[in-house]
Each structure stands twice: as structure tokens, then as C-alpha cells.
Amino acid sequence: MNSTPRCLATMLLVATAITGSAFAAGTHPVTGEALAERQVFTYRVLDEHSSVDPQIVEDVSGSEIVRDLFEGLMNQDAQGSLVPGTATGYTVSDDKLTYSFTLRDNAKWSNGDPVVAGDFVYAWRRAVSPELASPYSWFMELMSIENAARIIAGDVPVDELGVSAPDDRTLVVNLSQPLPYFPQMVTHATTFPVNPAVVEAHGADWTNPENIVSNGAYVLTEHIPNERSVRERNPMYWDAENVILEKTVALVINDENTSLTRWLAGELDRTEVPAGQFPRLQKKYPGEAISFPRLCNYYYTFNLSESGPEAFQDVRVRKALALAVDRKIITESILAGGQIEAFTFTPAATADFEVPDVEIASMSQTERDATAKALLTEAGYGADNPLKFEMIYNTSESHKKIAVA
Structure with missing residues (x-):
């Protein structure tokens, strides 16, 4: 995919906004460039996101928002390398079947509640619950978590999932088989924690701006379906002092040409390039129209259900x-x-x-x-x-x- 950032430095800010990089006031931590006084990043999305519930979201734009709002046990830096997230680290047993994660003492929800290991247990049980029917329940099975497949199939109750919280700062995960890349898998949105009290109190409406409580670098302050979604800096985030952007705004614009026009008018910091126009734009806006690798692919799926051909x-x-x-x-x-x-x-x-x-x-x-x-x-x-x-x-x-x- 191609993106056309209005200001290349702004794009770099997005990459470092939640990495925990220290920076001098007014300068960018990577480039050393002077930062704009108004740190607001506005970008275009094609369609309305599916959800901002970590255990329900299944689309790209929704996942981008969820990664801003929530943080899992581990995180990834700008190069994709594994770094501590809500957990400071982990240990693994000699047989590679048991992982023990240690949570930060200063990890908090946006309402001030401490983030505890039980929040992860609750979220992971939601992810495999047949009642919730998460579109990414298969991912939890792929993680080889003990009993995940049987719970998803409805054969055993969710409380038999191989995850436990012996205390508020320790999360223990039992696997059915060794999985060397298991730590990388806990950076996926489906494994992010949710606040049990908030979910139970508001049900399906818990993700509305007036109800949602999150533990990431940002909080959801506004959502107008099919129009816009606004996230603002979360002062309760454990590394809030190193979060650069104050606000991120996603605008739903179905037509790419309309989006490009708004970018040219200075209304957007990032937009996808309409098909076939990248060579022209790259010549006209060198350093702004850029092509970069993304961890995604483009494909069509076959409808193999009874209703399909x-x-x-x-x-x-x-x-x-x-x-x-x-x-x-x-x-x-x-x-x-x-x-x-x-x-x-x-x-x-x-x-x-x-x-x-x-x-x-x-x-x-x-x-x-x-x-x-x-x-x-x-x-x-x-x-x-x-x-x-x-x-x-x-x-x-x-x-x-x-x-x-």
C-alpha cells in the first residue's frame, strides 16, 4: 500500500508515538526536527471500522485504533522487534510449556484503576468464548493455549483455559505444545486486556466514547459512525510523558480521489494514493509521496458456505x-x-x-x-x-x- 503523508516528520511521529522514546521538548527524538506546536495527526480510512473491542475487531482500520487505545503484554518497536508492553518481561519453563509474565506496577486503566493479571485472564477467556464468538478465536487456538480448541468447540467451560493470575502482577500461560514464537503472538490485538467491570456494566455499549476505559497511549473521545473517530493522549498511560501526538483523527472517506483532494488542501496528513497515480505524485511531491513495506497482503477469499457457488x-x-x-x-x-x-x-x-x-x-x-x-x-x-x-x-x-x- 502507498501513503502520502503531508509531512514526513508527522509520519515518523506516528511510528514513535507509543514506543517510549525519550525526546527533548520541541524536537523529534529520531530526526531532531522541530515539532509543530499543534500535535494532531489526521488521516483517511476507507470504511467504518468493525469495532474497537480487542476481542471483536477484525479489520485493519479498527486494529489501528485498538493498538492506540490498548496495550498487550508485549509490544513492538518501529522495526517490529519485541519490546516490553504492559509486562516488563517474562520467563519460560524448561519444557517451553509455561510462560510467566510480570506486569508493571504503574500500568493503569484510563480511569485510574490498576491493570492487573486478572484483566488479561478475563480478556483471553472472552476471546475463546463461544458466546462472544470472536472472529479471531482461531488465533487463540493457534497460540496453542491449553484447552483453547476445546473451549471454542464448546466442549469445556472457558475457565479451563490455560491462563491464570496467581497474583495481580503475574500472568501464567500454559501451552499444549512448545511454540517458540509465542511471545510475538501476544502483541496481537485479540490478546489485549479489557476492564472487566466496564465490560460487565455496559455490555455491548462498553466501547462507546462515554463508557470505554483503555490502557494504551490514547483514549477514545469521539466516534461518529461512518464519519470520524478521535483518540486523545491518555494521561494515565504508564509512558505518557513520552507520547508525542496529542490527538489522532481518523476520517471515513470512501472515495480515494476525494481523499487526495483533501490531502492537497492540507486537511489530511496521510491518505492512500489512487491506483496508478503514484508515479506522478512521487515526481511532484518528492519526499512526501512515499512507498514503504507494510505487513499485509491483498487477496480474495472463496465463499465455501452452502450459500456460495x-x-x-x-x-x-x-x-x-x-x-x-x-x-x-x-x-x-x-x-x-x-x-x-x-x-x-x-x-x-x-x-x-x-x-x-x-x-x-x-x-x-x-x-x-x-x-x-x-x-x-x-x-x-x-x-x-x-x-x-x-x-x-x-x-x-x-x-x-x-x-x-
């Missing part, structure tokens, strides 16, 4: 459609913003990830198309029986162009 039940059809996508045309001609062709689900920008050899990656698009055509013929589709299905894509001209391609 019968054709999708045939693996040959799914393989044929995957082969027929001309990734080079999309990245170089339609988007033209530095994106790269993807043949693996894991993003190439993932730390320490080495992209494996994938057979279709070494094929030409002509070869892929020929293989796709053969697979569709085997599945019974052709000129006399064309494959038909409905394709759903996000609301924007760029997404439409990709879908048509």
Missing part, C-alpha cells in the same frame, strides 16, 4: 482462478505504487521471513493461464458452460480496478 467446492476451480490472477498487471500497471507480486500468504516484509520457492511464481502468466484453462475444462467449464459467480470488493475505485483486472 457450487463451483467453488471444486478445488480445480479454485486453483484455476488463483492461477488466472495476473499479479504483474495489477502491481505494475494498475496500482503502480511499489507493490510486489505475492505468491505466499505470509507478507514478504515479515521479519526474518524468507520467501520460499513456489512453483507458480516461476511460471509465466501465459503458462498459468494455460494451466488454469485446463483445470476449468477438467471441472466441466468452457465456452458451452462458462463459469459464473458474483465478486464482492471494497468500496473504492482502486479496488474496482483490481477486481476488474
